[in-house]
Amino acid sequence: MAITISQHRIDGAPFRPSPNHGSAFAAGLPDAIIVHFTGGASAESSVSWLVNPQSKASAHVVIGRDGSIVQLVPFDTVAWHAGASSHGGRTGYNRFSIGIELDNPGRLKRTEGGDYVASFGRKYPPDMVIAATHRNERVESYWLAYTEPQLESAFALCSALCQHYPIHEILGHEEIAPGRKDDPGPAFPLDAMRYRLINRGRDEDTGFRRKPSGDIDPGAPAITQGFVTASLLNFRAEPRPTADPVAPPLPRGTLVDVLDQKAGWHQVRVNGKIGWLKSEYVKTA
Numbered sequence: 001m002a003i004t005i006s007q008h009r010i011d012g013a014p015f016r017p018s019p020n021h022g023s024a025f026a027a028g029l030p031d032a033i034i035v036h037f038t039g040g041a042s043a044e045s046s047v048s049w050l051v052n053p054q055s056k057a058s059a060h061v062v063i064g065r066d067g068s069i070v071q072l073v074p075f076d077t078v079a080w081h082a083g084a085s086s087h088g089g090r091t092g093y094n095r096f097s098i099g100i101e102l103d104n105p106g107r108l109k110r111t112e113g114g115d116y117v118a119s120f121g122r123k124y125p126p127d128m129v130i131a132a133t134h135r136n137e138r139v140e141s142y143w144l145a146y147t148e149p150q151l152e153s154a155f156a157l158c159s160a161l162c163q164h165y166p167i168h169e170i171l172g173h174e175e176i177a178p179g180r181k182d183d184p185g186p187a188f189p190l191d192a193m194r195y196r197l198i199n200r201g202r203d204e205d206t207g208f209r210r211k212p213s214g215d216i217d218p219g220a221p222a223i224t225q226g227f228v229t230a231s232l233l234n235f236r237a238e239p240r241p242t243a244d245p246v247a248p249p250l251p252r253g254t255l256v257d258v259l260d261q262k263a264g265w266h267q268v269r270v271n272g273k274i275g276w277l278k279s280e281y282v283k284t285a
């Protein structure tokens with residue numbers, strides 16, 4: 001999927017203008033993308049709220065669980081999505097960043113009966129739920145998986161934005177307002193997206209770089225990219241079901257660099273870590 005942008009709007013995407021915006025960005029901006037979840041029940045309900053003057057909040061776009069994108073504010077205009085925020089010496093991220101909202105209910109509670117329930121009362125089936133530890137926390141909690149179409153749209157949009165604007169930061173709301181915000185949460189492959197869109201452009205070599213040990217260098221360029229399709233996929237040190245994990249299991253939708261394949265296993269890199277995934281749960285481009 002490729003997304004194109006003309007006159008600060010996504011070509012072909014519905015535009016539902018929100019009054020909740022500031023003036024035009026200053027010269028050389030936006031240079032950052034902030035990823036959010038809506039915390040709402042549906043993309044439509046979130047769009048309705050963000051175009052309502054009473055909400056005093058918006059983002060530039062909302063991405064639904066079917067991957068569809070609705071734009072609310074043109075990309076040359078400050079939208080009100082970040083609130084009080086700071087990172088790397090800058091404060092007030094609205095004036096630097098494009099805000100992307102993904103339809104997702106946010107943190108779920110597990111009831112004694114084993115149901116997973118959103119703050120607004122809806123129950124979600126266990127096979128859509130990820131148990132993971134938030135980057136700002138120490139204890140595991142429950143999150144609704146993002147859908148593959150939704151992650152593909154988010155990735156395609158961020159890729160187009162990086163080509164169109166001088167983007168050098170892709171951050172979660174949870175990283176610019178820690179303690180106050182927990183979106184997009186551990187179900188969103190933020191580190192993988194950042195690695196792929198911001199850092200990878202710095203790779204200068206082509207072809208695999210093998211270390212003397214025969215291992216692939218952590219900076220080796222990938223053959224291709226893929227997504228994890230299982231709700232949680234073991235990430236192992238060797239291509240064997242009993243091998244040790246190299247990192248916690250990867251949530252559905254995690255973007256991986258595929259480095260090698262053999263006998264039903266894909267060797268992949270995620271956030272600089274290299275290990276093996278069962279091939280049947282990796283969808284490659």
Ligand SMILES: [Zn+2]
Nearest residue numbers: 036037173183
């Ligand atoms: Zn947010």
